[in-house]
Amino acid sequence: MKxxxxxxxxxxxxxxxxxxxxxxxxxxxxxRHASVVLAGRDQPGLKAAAQVLRDHGAGRxxxxxxxxxxxxxxxxxxxEAHRLVGDxxxxxxxxxxxxxxxxxxxxxxGALLLxxxxxxxxxxxCLAAARRLRAQGHGTIVxxxxxxxxxxxxxxxxxxxSKAGLDGFAQGLGDALQGxxxxxxxxxxxxVATKMTExxxxxxxxxxxxxVALATDQALRHGREMVWVPGAxxxxxxxxxxxxxxxxxxxxx
Numbered sequence: 474m475k476x477x478x479x480x481x482x483x484x485x486x487x488x489x490x491x492x493x494x495x496x497x498x499x500x501x502x503x504x505r506h507a508s509v510v511l512a513g514r515d516q517p518g519l520k521a522a523a524q525v526l527r528d529h530g531a532g533r534x535x536x537x538x539x540x541x542x543x544x545x546x547x548x549x550x551x552x553e554a555h556r557l558v559g560d561x562x563x564x565x566x567x568x569x570x571x572x573x574x575x576x577x578x579x580x581x582x583g584a585l586l587l588x589x590x591x592x593x594x595x596x597x598x599c600l601a602a603a604r605r606l607r608a609q610g611h612g613t614i615v616x617x618x619x620x621x622x623x624x625x626x627x628x629x630x631x632x633x634x635s636k637a638g639l640d641g642f643a644q645g646l647g648d649a650l651q652g653x654x655x656x657x658x659x660x661x662x663x664x665v666a667t668k669m670t671e672x673x674x675x676x677x678x679x680x681x682x683x684x685v686a687l688a689t690d691q692a693l694r695h696g697r698e699m700v701w702v703p704g705a706x707x708x709x710x711x712x713x714x715x716x717x718x719x720x721x722x723x724x725x726x
Contacts (some may be wrong), residue, residue, distance in 0.1 A: 480503040480507070481562045481693070483509075483558045483562045484498050484507055484508070484564075485551075485563070486509065486512065486565045487539055487541075487568055487598055488513055488568030489510075489515075489539070490511075491567040491568060491617075493617060493662070494565050497565055497690070498511075498526065499686065500683075500687060502526070502529065502530050502532075505532070506531060507532060508532045508533040509526055509533070509558075510554040510557055512536070513538075514539065514540055516538075535554075537550060541568050541594030541598065542589060544593070547598045547600075548601045551564075551598075551604070555605060555609075560609045561605065561606065561609070562611075562612055563613050563614075563693065564612065564613070565615045566598060566599060566602075566616045569590060570587045572631055574631055588631075591636065592635045592639055595616070595642075596639070599616065599642070603646060603650060603655060613655070613658055614646070615657075616657060616658070616659050617660050618640040618643065619636040619640075619661060620701070621633040621636050622636030622661075624714050625637055640661070643657055658689070658692055659700075660692070660700055660702065661701045663678050663703065664676050664679040665679070665685060666679060666682075667682055678706055680703055684703070685702045
């Protein structure tokens with residue numbers, strides 16, 4: 474449970490090698506040296522990330538197996554994390570695939586894999602997290618959404634639609650959890666410069682993993698339910714959301 478000053482004492486990062494997720498976990502370590510559980514498939518990557526967190530002041534860091542597609546095992550992942558570090562203050566859902574739209578449109582199953590990981594896997598593990606946090610009576614689920622899901626663009630509609638579905642689900646989950654002591658924070662970053670986006674041309678209002686982490690930390694401390702990174706994207710997308718489709722189709726964004 475968070476201490477009297479609102480400092481997080483335990484974090485579960487689902488997608489334990491995610492640059493954004495690790496930046497958030499690092500930001501949340503705080504003066505109480507929070508315990509962190511890194512969950513994912515890349516065990517060497519998880520161990521390397523765990524050592525970095527230890528070097529930066531984590532109180533305890535554990536690694537466990539997690540596969541977004543193994544939906545039958547998601548409850549076990551939450552229970553194992555709880556067994557290792559006790560009650561979970563924050564569960565970060567940070568895994569996902571970006572895909573390559575041209576390749577995925579051509580067939581071969583890439584689009585279905587992306588949808589299965591980004592939406593189905595996220596829905597499954599969010600529900601497992603909600604059950605675990607309900608049982609302990611407190612905690613926050615941080616869902617890494619994307620501005621791409623606010624209004625799906627033709628340039629990345631496969632990825633964008635998966636984030637749109639996840640974003641809508643997370644909003645509904647947050648509403649359903651009202652009064653339980655459990656909350657949901659939806660994080661909507663724009664283009665984030667990471668290894669996943671390496672080689673791509675950053676558009677205006679692009680950001681970094683560290684800035685997403687800072688905004689997430691501040692949103693958690695203020696009990697917010699949604700945060701845009703950078704904040705100006707909220708107003709840009711408010712306009713884009715209401716553009717007529719013929720106009721929106723012609724935009725290069």
